[in-house]
Amino acid sequence: MIRFTRITLRRGVKVLLEDADVALNPGDKIGLIGANGTGKSSVFAMLRGELHADQGDMDFPQRWRVAHVAQETPALDRPAIEYAIDGDTTLRRLETELAEAEAADEGERIGSIYADLTDADAWTVRPRAEQLLHGLGFSHEQMEQPVASFSGGWRMRLNLAQALMCPSDLLLLDEPTNHLDLDAILWVEEWLKKYKGTLVIVSHDRDFLDGVVNVIVHIDNKKLKRYAGHYSDFERQRAAAVVLVAGMIEKQQRERAHLESFINRFKAQASKARQAQSRMKMLAKMEDLAPLHASAAFQFEFLEPLRAPDPLLVMENVAAGYKLEDGTEKTVLKRIKFSLQSGQRYGLLGINGAGKSTLIKTIAGELAPLSGTANFNKGLVIGYFAQHQVEMLRNDESPLWNLAKIAPRVREQELRGFLGGFNFPGEMALNSIANFSGGEKARLALAMIVWQRPNLLLLDEPTNHLDLETREALTVALAQFEGTLVLVSHDRHLLRATTDQFLIVADGQLQPFDGDMDDYRDWLFKTKMAAGKADSASA
Numbered sequence: 001m002i003r004f005t006r007i008t009l010r011r012g013v014k015v016l017l018e019d020a021d022v023a024l025n026p027g028d029k030i031g032l033i034g035a036n037g038t039g040k041s042s043v044f045a046m047l048r049g050e051l052h053a054d055q056g057d058m059d060f061p062q063r064w065r066v067a068h069v070a071q072e073t074p075a076l077d078r079p080a081i082e083y084a085i086d087g088d089t090t091l092r093r094l095e096t097e098l099a100e101a102e103a104a105d106e107g108e109r110i111g112s113i114y115a116d117l118t119d120a121d122a123w124t125v126r127p128r129a130e131q132l133l134h135g136l137g138f139s140h141e142q143m144e145q146p147v148a149s150f151s152g153g154w155r156m157r158l159n160l161a162q163a164l165m166c167p168s169d170l171l172l173l174d175e176p177t178n179h180l181d182l183d184a185i186l187w188v189e190e191w192l193k194k195y196k197g198t199l200v201i202v203s204h205d206r207d208f209l210d211g212v213v214n215v216i217v218h219i220d221n222k223k224l225k226r227y228a229g230h231y232s233d234f235e236r237q238r239a240a241a242v243v244l245v246a247g248m249i250e251k252q253q254r255e256r257a258h259l260e261s262f263i264n265r266f267k268a269q270a271s272k273a274r275q276a277q278s279r280m281k282m283l284a285k286m287e288d289l290a291p292l293h294a295s296a297a298f299q300f301e302f303l304e305p306l307r308a309p310d311p312l313l314v315m316e317n318v319a320a321g322y323k324l325e326d327g328t329e330k331t332v333l334k335r336i337k338f339s340l341q342s343g344q345r346y347g348l349l350g351i352n353g354a355g356k357s358t359l360i361k362t363i364a365g366e367l368a369p370l371s372g373t374a375n376f377n378k379g380l381v382i383g384y385f386a387q388h389q390v391e392m393l394r395n396d397e398s399p400l401w402n403l404a405k406i407a408p409r410v411r412e413q414e415l416r417g418f419l420g421g422f423n424f425p426g427e428m429a430l431n432s433i434a435n436f437s438g439g440e441k442a443r444l445a446l447a448m449i450v451w452q453r454p455n456l457l458l459l460d461e462p463t464n465h466l467d468l469e470t471r472e473a474l475t476v477a478l479a480q481f482e483g484t485l486v487l488v489s490h491d492r493h494l495l496r497a498t499t500d501q502f503l504i505v506a507d508g509q510l511q512p513f514d515g516d517m518d519d520y521r522d523w524l525f526k527t528k529m530a531a532g533k534a535d536s537a538s539a
Helices: 040-047 080-085 089-103 107-119 122-135 152-165 182-193 206-212 231-243 249-269 274-288 290-295 356-364 399-406 412-420 438-451 468-479 492-498 517-526 528-538
Strands: 002-011 014-024 029-033 055-059 066-068 170-174 198-202 215-220 223-228 313-323 329-340 345-349 371-376 382-385 456-460 484-488 501-506 509-513
Touching: 002 040, 014 040, 014 215, 014 223, 029 040, 029 206, 029 231, 040 170, 040 198, 066 152, 080 122, 080 152, 089 107, 089 122, 107 122, 122 152, 122 182, 152 170, 152 182, 182 206, 182 517, 198 206, 206 231, 206 468, 206 492, 215 231, 223 231, 274 492, 274 501, 274 517, 313 356, 329 356, 329 509, 345 356, 345 492, 356 382, 356 456, 356 484, 382 438, 399 412, 399 438, 412 438, 438 468, 468 492, 484 492, 492 517
Parallel strands: 029 198, 029 215, 066 170, 170 198, 345 484, 345 501, 382 456, 456 484
Antiparallel strands: 002 014, 002 055, 215 223, 313 329, 313 371, 501 509
């Protein structure tokens, strides 16, 4: 059992926990949640033995083996698969001891070590590592490539592989889905469901939490409060508590009425597509959680587009890709036949590198078609959030300066009032954003998109830097957006609540996907993951 008893924890002058208690049972799968800055990473550091409480006691069995994901990856020449297997430190120690015993010709010791290796599943370690790396998105060719050849995001996947390869009694995962695409997230979710030890996860992906955890520990008001069940169970319990708060009733009723009105309009036009029906169910759940939306620290909405022309754009036999520096072309997607009508809401599915971002950039006009024709309606107003959108902001300038850049004729007071609605009040609107968190910068980028009143939103992984509360504010706002939406996201809750149809990008093609997120998960495990198991078995 893990037990926190009257824990007080300070970082500098800030008190993160004060007289906090919680007890966690062996085998629990725990989601550790709380607003940014409340102390989730500090609790993890305590569990790793890297940080000690100022007061109180934290206990868990000394014999427990603890695994966590390293935050740094050295640029090694070591093959990726060997680096992943290095996570099993017991196995690597036994291999070293065996080599020493064989060199010294110590027969009895060699026999003992072989028995220990059998207990450590040494003879199945390579196929297990191959299956793990395949699930995380690595091809067999990539598994043999040196660690140094991979980008930062892929190295973090290798660190996750090391943690999952490590036999452990306590597994600590801090934002494990941050560098994963949807396919890899679904695979990791299935892996963690089968994990036998005690698991503690920090994640801003509510569907991932719902799929894995059976306990929520919420850091709130410097306390640790335990809730039984998934994240959705926690939300329902919180919503029921919020209903009782005096002074909130009228605001809750307005929020519920607003959502109910939108749901009724959506029902009248919803198609029979599986994803559209899935979205209707999600909207109904959001209506039930209206008290939480009403009490949230941050809310916003997309303004109704000024125009809704049809069609917004038409692509005929378009080849999408890049022109390289040497003048040659790299085609990513071929023969795209695609039109966007006002009010359509598409989610794009496909593995990392399949071409989702290339398609979004082509629709946004950032990439010209390599061939074919793309006709854009003159009334089209695009709001585009790229994966690296926060890097496009002027870091040495303020939120006000960045917004005024796209609205030069608008009075400062109006711009400051608008920014206040996005949680950039007072002096914060005037300060340099250099020291802003990734989430704050992402929120500013969203504010700039909302200002432009787009009739087409192109969002490429908009939640990457957002905490759970801001993600939910974005979800509610997008669910009620009156324009057209094309969304790339590994956040399944966001996809379910905001899109009506799916397109899949695979093998250089863009095709409709007739199903919802559950169908996509089933398809994934029957095709891509099944193929990976077959490859591992025959290797």
